[in-house]
Amino acid sequence: MTGGHNQSQFLQVIDPELAHSRWRAALGPVSPRTEIVELANLRGRVLARSVAAPGDVPGFDRSNVDGYAVCARDTYGASEGQPVRLRLAGEVIATGVAPQTEVVPGLAVTIATGGMVPRGADAVLMLEDCDLETRDTLIVRRPAVPGAMISFAGSDITRGEVVLRRGSLLSSRETGVLAAIGLGQTLVYRRPRVGVLSTGDELVAPGKPLPLAHVHDCNQTVLADACEELGCEVVRLGIAPDRDAALANTLQAAIASCDLVLLSGGTSKGAGDRSYRAVAELPGPTADIGPIIVHGVALKPGKPVCLAATRTAERIVPIVVLPGFPTSALFTFHEFCAPLLRQLGGRPRKNSAQTSISADLAAGVSSVRGRRQYMLVQLMQPTSGERPVAQAISKGSGSISAFCRADGFVAVPQQQERIEASEAVEVVPMGAATHPADLVIAGSHCTGLELIAEYLHAQGLRIQLVALGSQGGLRNAASELCDVAPIHLYDRQTCTYNRTFVPDNCRLIRGYQRMQGLLFRRDDPRFSAPMGEPTGWVTDNLLADDVVMVNRNRGSGTRVLVDELLAPLAPKRPRGYHHEARSHSGVATCVAQGRADWGIAIATVAEQAGLGFVPIRSESYDFVIPQARFSRAAVQQFLQALTAPEVVEGLTQAGFTPDKGVLS
Amino acid sequence: MTTANKPTTGAVLLAGGRSSRMGQPKAWLDWGGKPLLTHLVELVHLSCTHIVVVGAPGQPLPDLPRATRVDDPPERLGMGPLVGLHTGLQALAHRQVEVAFLGACDGVAMQSTHVEFVVGCLRTQGVDAVIPVDDAPPHYAHPLASAVVVDKALAVTTKLLDQGVRRPVRLFQQLGALEVPASQLPDPGVLATCNTPQAYRAAYLARWGQNPPTTG
Numbered sequence: 001m002t003g004g005h006n007q008s009q010f011l012q013v014i015d016p017e018l019a020h021s022r023w024r025a026a027l028g029p030v031s032p033r034t035e036i037v038e039l040a041n042l043r044g045r046v047l048a049r050s051v052a053a054p055g056d057v058p059g060f061d062r063s064n065v066d067g068y069a070v071c072a073r074d075t076y077g078a079s080e081g082q083p084v085r086l087r088l089a090g091e092v093i094a095t096g097v098a099p100q101t102e103v104v105p106g107l108a109v110t111i112a113t114g115g116m117v118p119r120g121a122d123a124v125l126m127l128e129d130c131d132l133e134t135r136d137t138l139i140v141r142r143p144a145v146p147g148a149m150i151s152f153a154g155s156d157i158t159r160g161e162v163v164l165r166r167g168s169l170l171s172s173r174e175t176g177v178l179a180a181i182g183l184g185q186t187l188v189y190r191r192p193r194v195g196v197l198s199t200g201d202e203l204v205a206p207g208k209p210l211p212l213a214h215v216h217d218c219n220q221t222v223l224a225d226a227c228e229e230l231g232c233e234v235v236r237l238g239i240a241p242d243r244d245a246a247l248a249n250t251l252q253a254a255i256a257s258c259d260l261v262l263l264s265g266g267t268s269k270g271a272g273d274r275s276y277r278a279v280a281e282l283p284g285p286t287a288d289i290g291p292i293i294v295h296g297v298a299l300k301p302g303k304p305v306c307l308a309a310t311r312t313a314e315r316i317v318p319i320v321v322l323p324g325f326p327t328s329a330l331f332t333f334h335e336f337c338a339p340l341l342r343q344l345g346g347r348p349r350k351n352s353a354q355t356s357i358s359a360d361l362a363a364g365v366s367s368v369r370g371r372r373q374y375m376l377v378q379l380m381q382p383t384s385g386e387r388p389v390a391q392a393i394s395k396g397s398g399s400i401s402a403f404c405r406a407d408g409f410v411a412v413p414q415q416q417e418r419i420e421a422s423e424a425v426e427v428v429p430m431g432a433a434t435h436p437a438d439l440v441i442a443g444s445h446c447t448g449l450e451l452i453a454e455y456l457h458a459q460g461l462r463i464q465l466v467a468l469g470s471q472g473g474l475r476n477a478a479s480e481l482c483d484v485a486p487i488h489l490y491d492r493q494t495c496t497y498n499r500t501f502v503p504d505n506c507r508l509i510r511g512y513q514r515m516q517g518l519l520f521r522r523d524d525p526r527f528s529a530p531m532g533e534p535t536g537w538v539t540d541n542l543l544a545d546d547v548v549m550v551n552r553n554r555g556s557g558t559r560v561l562v563d564e565l566l567a568p569l570a571p572k573r574p575r576g577y578h579h580e581a582r583s584h585s586g587v588a589t590c591v592a593q594g595r596a597d598w599g600i601a602i603a604t605v606a607e608q609a610g611l612g613f614v615p616i617r618s619e620s621y622d623f624v625i626p627q628a629r630f631s632r633a634a635v636q637q638f639l640q641a642l643t644a645p646e647v648v649e650g651l652t653q654a655g656f657t658p659d660k661g662v663l664s
Numbered sequence: 665m666t667t668a669n670k671p672t673t674g675a676v677l678l679a680g681g682r683s684s685r686m687g688q689p690k691a692w693l694d695w696g697g698k699p700l701l702t703h704l705v706e707l708v709h710l711s712c713t714h715i716v717v718v719g720a721p722g723q724p725l726p727d728l729p730r731a732t733r734v735d736d737p738p739e740r741l742g743m744g745p746l747v748g749l750h751t752g753l754q755a756l757a758h759r760q761v762e763v764a765f766l767g768a769c770d771g772v773a774m775q776s777t778h779v780e781f782v783v784g785c786l787r788t789q790g791v792d793a794v795i796p797v798d799d800a801p802p803h804y805a806h807p808l809a810s811a812v813v814v815d816k817a818l819a820v821t822t823k824l825l826d827q828g829v830r831r832p833v834r835l836f837q838q839l840g841a842l843e844v845p846a847s848q849l850p851d852p853g854v855l856a857t858c859n860t861p862q863a864y865r866a867a868y869l870a871r872w873g874q875n876p877p878t879t880g
Contacts, residue, residue, distance in 0.1 A: 017775070017777040017850065018776075018777055018780055020777065020850050021777040021778070021780040021781040021784060021850045022780055022781075022784050024781060024784075024848070024850060025780065025781045025782070025783070025784025025785040025787070025788055025789075026784060026788040027788075028785060028788065028789045028842065029785075029842065029843070029844045029845060029848050030848060285788045285789075286787070286788055286789075286790050289787065289788055309788070316788075343847070343848060349847065
């Protein structure tokens with residue numbers, strides 16, 4: 001990273017539509033290229049011309065059953081009581097052979113399913129409706145109408161009929177049709193070739209061990225796969241080397257061979273700069289215009305996106321520097337790159353209005369005026385009414401899990417500062433998830449809960465887990481915004497867990513007991529010495545300068561416990577008190593990596609992280625369920641899961657003590 | 665870097681048509697409380713500094729603080745849009761405007777992003793004209809949603825009018841215009857025009873969510 005460069009090029013932020021216009025103008029009209037591809041490789045490709053059938057399908061009059069080809073008129077009046085007798089010819093018409101016998105009145109010929117109906121015959125009798133009297137006499141017990149049991153030539157596809165139109169995406173259904181009309185190859189659009197390159201000193205390729213302070217490069221995979229989902233051929237260029245010269249070389253090679261080059265900055269300051277500078281060195285689309293067409297777009301997330309274009313000897317090549325955060329990278333990819341790739345690949349424009357889902361917003365959200373904001377949402381079945389409820393996922397643009405968990409997104413217009421609760425929003429679905437989850441669990445997170453969720457998932461339930469902390473869960477349950485809110489909150493006045501916190505419109509279901517305790521590194525002598533009483537370690541020693549704690553986020557049940565334990569030291573607080581991990585395992589990681597010396601979490605994570613553990617208190621992890629949603633089938637399934645032997649066994653093995661779903 | 669060498673950009677908006685199918689002057693059609701032409705001038709002004717509105721002599725047009733009004737010469741009245749384009753281009757050339765968007769006063773769906781796009785194409789593709797064409801046969805071209813290099817277009821227009829040519833499409837053929845398929849425009853919907861009361865009502869309803877106010 002070069003220290004001297006600041007982010008001063010940043011940014012002349014413009015509207016997304018304007019950015020689009022300017023960039024696309026610089027690229028000029030895009031004409032997809034075509035190629036001829038063999039049938040075996042056509043799946044997933046897009047037809048570049050409409051295909052007409054060169055011949056009839058079927059190509060001859062075909063028998064649909066095993067039976068006898070006859071003149072229908074010979075069978076008129078036939079019945080069980082008064083069967084008709086026909087002479088049976090010696091020929092048996094198998095599939096794949098041209099029949100020799102001509103059927104004349106009074107004659108029948110044996111024919112197999114798929115066999116070619118012989119000259120003179122206009123109906124086929126089913127084997128079951130006839131009996132052989134002798135080797136050459138057939139007894140017919142039911143009449144047939146002309147055309148019975150015959151598929152006539154061209155009745156499926158007529159010669160000259162357009163079976164598939166230009167622009168059709170070929171799945172197995174379409175390739176089947178192409179095979180049926182006998183096409184061995186056809187003209188399709190060439191797959192756009194996209195080069196994907198990551199930059200960032202902190203990036204490590206997935207599969208390689210992660211040194212401290214590094215992250216695995218997920219953008220490369222996310223972007224490359226998103227391109228492949230759009231039918232592109234992807235060149236994965238890996239993580240750019242540190243040296244600027246090497247970066248420039250990689251970039252040059254990509255430009256020479258690709259239809260689009262995607263760079264994504266790391267999250268470190270300077271990574272995006274380096275990509276930007278490398279691109280800025282390139283020749284622009286014309287002699288008097290630089291390569292950077294747009295740098296900065298009024299989008300949230302995605303503001304720092306850089307849209308560029310460079311000219312090679314024969315064409316203009318688009319280049320996009322996407323932001324480093326995965327969510328930002330993906331949104332800007334879908335905003336600017338996906339439409340271009342669709343055109344390059346001959347695919348139709350995406351019409352989001354056709355696919356969007358109307359939903360009611362669960363809780364009001366604020367937006368940044370002046371930037372179009374993309375808000376990831378999860379959908380939930382409504383308590384009453386028909387429209388699903390959309391719940392915003394509040395995670396930063398650094399979150400990849402938010403993108404994975406979201407059912408779709410809502411685009412909040414630039415001028416809008418706020419959307420109120422229960423206002424109608426249009427959700428653009430993402431991925432395969434087009435319908436709301438069956439069961440929404442929002443509140444405190446626990447590894448035991450994951451066991452229950454895994455069990456329900458195996459039963460076919462679509463589950464959404466939202467980690468909001470105990471108090472967040474309670475709020476959602478009170479507003480009927482979830483089906484189940486797991487909580488663990490201690491009431492010091494009544495010395496009970498959870499009961500006194502349940503909102504009026506909810507019920508409490510007992511979950512399981514789990515052990516909270518103090519986590520420390522086993523080799524840290526300050527904690528591993530015997531401490532007597534479980535809470536005996538809460539002394540002034542904790543206030544020493546060389547002892548650092550990691551706390552939990554406000555709103556979590558564990559934070560309540562921490563504050564209660566530390567109350568005797570008030571108003572003094574241990575070092576690290578304001579450092580808030582968001583989960584039990586976050587606390588464990590922090591201690592294991594030495595950023596803190598102690599924290600409070602459950603026994604299970606201490607064991608997983610190989611940490612020392614001093615038990616403090618067994619606490620109740622219970623489930624609050626809104627009365628209005630109690631009778632839902634998915635909620636009932638959840639309750640049954642709490643008593644299922646597999647779940648009880650699993651929880652016990654993991655160190656929990658199940659209460660088996662007793663109604664509290 | 666993004667703004668370096670940006671040429672002076674203008675626009676010609678034709679308003680002198682007779683609006684015979686509409687039955688009332690199109691420039692004055694209500695568009696969310698203001699005349700349609702006023703709306704278009706404001707919109708085009710986001711991307712173009714010099715705007716020339718070409719009308720017919722004596723034709724009442726709304727006050728247009730952001731545009732210059734020029735009238736077709738009386739002797740060429742009723743000779744079609746190429747005359748209007750010539751008049752407008754002349755006025756722009758006079759002001760040393762280098763590139764221009766060409767539009768009409770009934771572009772109910774026009775967007776400033778489209779103006780940016782066609783003018784931008786002109787610059788970056790190194791051509792003298794850019795014109796949208798329909799994707800489907802007969803690939804109808806849309807001269808009044810296009811962009812041209814002013815002096816080149818003016819020269820060709822003058823020549824064509826002298827030859828008695830009236831069809832604007834010929835201008836673009838002679839300029840070797842870059843044809844952009846409608847599907848590749850930032851918004852293909854901008855090519856919608858409105859020639860009849862029905863089309864106007866439909867466009868109004870689509871944009872403003874209600875029927876247009878009834879006029880006398």
